[in-house]
Amino acid sequence: MDNRFTLKDFIFTVLLLLIIGAAVMAMAQFNYVNKQVIALSGQIKTLNQQQLDQTQILQQILRHGLKLQSGKVRGTTASQKDIRETLPDGTHYVCYPNPPMLPHNPYSRPDYARGDWLVENLGENPHTLTPFVSRDEGASVVQGWVQESLLSRDPITLKWEPWLARSYRISPNGLKITFKIRRRACFSNGHPVTAQDVLFSYNTMMNPGVDDAPQRVYFNDVKSCRAVGQRTVIFTFKHPYFKSLEVVGGLSILPESVYQFKKAGEFNKRGRLLVGSGPYLFDKWTSGEIVLVRNPRYWGPLPTFNRIIYRFIQNPQAALQAFLAGQLDTDPPEPSQWIKYTKQPGFAKSHHCYKFLTPAAGYMFVCWNLKKPEFKDRLTRTALCMLVDRNAIIKTFLHGLAQPMTGPFNPLSPQNNPKVKPISYDPAKARALLQRAGWKMGTDGILQRNGKPFKFQILLPSREPLIQNICVYMKQQFAKAGIDMSVQPLEFSVMIEKIDNRQFSSYFLGWSGGIENDPYQIWDSASYADKGSNAGDFDNAQADKLISQGRREMNTAKRMAIWHKFQAIVYRQQPYMFLFTSEALMFINQRFHNTAPVGKYGPLEANWFVPAKLQKYQ
Amino acid sequence: MTTYIIRRLLLMIPTLLGMTFMLFAVVRFAPGLTTSGGQVSGGIMQSRQAQKQEQQIMERRLHLVDKNGHPINLAMQYFLWLKSTCEGHLGTSLVYQEPVLTLIEQRLPVTLTINAIAMAVIYLVSLPGGLITALNQGRFIDKGYGFFSLALYSLPVIWLGSTLLGFFANPQYFNWFPSAGLHSTNTGNMTFFRYIADYLYHIVLPIVCSVYGGFAFLSKQIRGSILENLQQDYVRTARAKGLPESTVLVRHVFRNSLLNLITLTGMSLPGLLGGSVIIEQIFSINGMGRLAYTSTLSRDLPVIQDLALVGSVLTLLCYLAVDICYHLADPRVIYD
DSSP, X not given: OXXXXXXXXXXXXHHHHHHHHHHHHHHHHHHHHHHHHHHHHHHHHHHHHHHHHHHHHHHHHHHTTEEEETTEEEEOOOOXXXXXXXXXXXXXXXXXXXXXOOTTOSTTOTTOOOOOEEEEEOSSOOSXXXXXXXXXXXXXXXXXXXXXXXXXXXXXXXXXXXXXXXXEEEOTTSSEEXXXXXXXXXXXXXXXXXXXXXXXXXXXXXXXXXXXXXXHGGGTTEEEEEEETTTEEEEEESSOOTTHHHHHHTOBOOOHHHHOOSSHHHHHTOTTOOOOSSSEEEEEEOSSEEEEEEOTTOSSSOOSOSEEEEEOOOOHHHHHHHHHTTSOSEEOOOHHHHHHHHHSTTHHHHEEEEEEOOTTOOEEEEEEOTTSGGGSSHHHHHHHHHHSOHHHHHHXXXXXXXXXXXXXXXXXXXXXXTTOOOOOOOHHXXXXXXXXXXXXXXXXXOEEETTEEOEEEEEEETTOHHHHHHHHHHHHHHHHTTOEEEEEEEOHHHHHHHHHTTOOSEEEEEEOOOSSOOTHHHHSGGGXXXXXXXXXXXXXXXXXXXXXXXXHOOOHHHHHHHHHHHHHHHHHHOSEEEEEEEOEEEEEETTOBSOSOBTTTXXXXXXXXXXXXXXXXX | OHHHHHHHHHHHHHHHHHHHHHHHHHHHHSOSOOOSSSOOSTTEEOOHHHHHHHHHHHHHHTTSBOTTSOBOOHHHHHHHHHHHHHTTOOOBOTTTOSBHHHHHHHHHHHHHHHHHHHHHHHHHHHHXXXXXXXXXXXXXXXXXXXXXXXXXXXXXXXXHXXXXXHXXXXXXXXXXXXXXXXXXXXXXXXXXXXXXXXXXXXXXXXXXXHHTTHHHHHHHHHHHHHHHHHTSHHHHHHHHTTOOHHHXXXXXXXXXXXXXXXXXXHHHHHHHHHOOHHHHHHTTOOSHXXXXXXXXXXXXXXXXXXXXXXXXXXXXXXXHHHHHHHHHHOTTOOOO
């Protein structure tokens, strides 16, 4: 065995040291370059700030109607008032010469300052950011800062107001909507928003090769879209439909110059291309975050934050801890976390804590399969509802942070009929109703009708512990009345397959919400066939008639009256056991000001700001 | 040796064919639909009409139906998939709308770096641990190390991960580490060294979770192997020659004991690319484990199929590499 340090060993050692030295030197060089880049980016930021100030001055000149004439600055008194009127021929006309400012906007507050970053959590990393093609909620949150539509919804009145459009006009029969686009509106690349861009966006949406089938469904009633000149777009419809304005007015407008494609497949695959006319630019998307930066060319009121960053923290515990450590600026806590932290002395003082209901929130329900003999009659279904104490569910499982539902419409939505009162928890009355429905107690302690015991299975998604707990409670309640309910948790996709194939007695799920929903999808008898959403087979001629009337009624007040009648029928029939809608919860870092919920949308990030002294990031 | 390698490579073909067949069958016959549209948040469903249209697109992309909407039989579906895989097209994710290879490219560096560091830590602790315990067989240090490493081995990752997160990344207890992600939010202002330090600071807790279970297994293997080698004649000979004890231990015993490690290391290589679903979920790391997990939940069949296929191929190659390494490490091992 040769233990000497030979020449070969010496050469190897020298080589190794040389490699290590080279690596260290390369890193040091890289570090030096990095420092230079950071210094340069600081200078670029200063330049951007100067550009921002100039844009702001220009916008103020435009907003206050100042005109430069013969070298002098002169104010004009042009009375450019907002118009919202119905003309004698029945045409509905709305015109806003200036884009509407958000209610409670912070611009006039003495401590208002631009700057700082807003760091929020998106939960799951979005699959794609391609407009129309993306499906997840996170993607739509990001797109909401970068892309805009012709109209926007007022958070207080919930009415659609002109945004990229200066005005819109709905024909008396509701079959034609004409939009006029603002002159000032432009995309972040400097190109003006034109009628051609709206037409391009519509054509992209309707292109069968584009993977946007779920959204395209809503445009089925659009007959044509026509661009007239640079700034006028006319949409015509096959039938009058109350959601027509929302559907076309809410369409994201894409710049044709950026998104044009030859094959639809090209459009689908541009998952990282996001350009629009919105207040922020899409900067980068790494494995840990999405970064948006302020659009210096924005045509509307200049946005407050220099950057908006979305991180992807799926674990609610980790997200809350990141919020507490200042790594996130907001956090929507779980109900249990809300109770724990808001009880702590000092927490509420050092953080903004908000809980609120929004009309867009969905609701949870139990669907009965009305084709099964045990659920065929209304009395039995009403009795089942009386056996479950929904207030106790809300208090015990949701810590009181929810509201009971009295039908398929959110309590805050104008669709909701406040006269419909919730069926109260009354086991004695429920037993009487079951008796009237023909159920008699068997020798085994289980109710029977026509020799068949009252036994059924409820399907529920296996990854939802809240739903599982509620089902266990319901099982106990039903057992007391002699009803045997077995609980079957299933993986979500398997459960959906069973519901589609109508292989269920009952299932527990939720529907996502909307400010004004079209009940056709879930409640019309025609929606049972072909794996439609009326899985329980609710079939009521009067309800069908009201749905048909409501969908074609363009007058909001008359339509709401129809929906109110419809809701009363549905609640009386109890095809679902309507359970609750959860309140939204939000913790916000104390350095943000003007964060209080606005109208029915909850806190609006666009209204928030950080006073100069409290700003954390440059 | 060359003949042996060629023979092994040829034998891989039928094995791979069998694997692809199994994979295809398992994935196709699993119940449930692809649910990229129906994001399951609190059990909220999306519009059913939309889901139906979605389903039709999925069926076309998965070659379940042809261009005219007519169903394709299962055997044909299998051959179409096999053909495109053999041509190097690993398929496109139904949910992400991106080729599976691109998805792997995005996530592999994240998982690979963490796992490589974790593996290095495990070896750095277990090799001396195994050696020391073997040399002190039956003494307190041997028993103590064995007890602690086995105790760690028996702790479930999900519990320890949540506990570490709850105590060491919590401003209410010890706010020592970040609770999620691999970087801070303002990395743009960091110099290179600061950036590396920030990364290392972020991966401390995930690395702790990845390594603690590995100590016991590896140390015990090395300890056993060293004890076995210490009884061999060549050790007695080396001592009889008058070699210093340190030379006997390091040059002879330890080196020979490492032969067993070739198998262990080789088998753990495919796992390096797999990533831990639980650790990545707890610490919000976007790696391969999370990709496999979310793809399974949303029934993203091309991703599930291709990830499993890549894993299978790597395992086969690692088996071959282990055999070759044996020959290189110990010339007495001859396969021809």
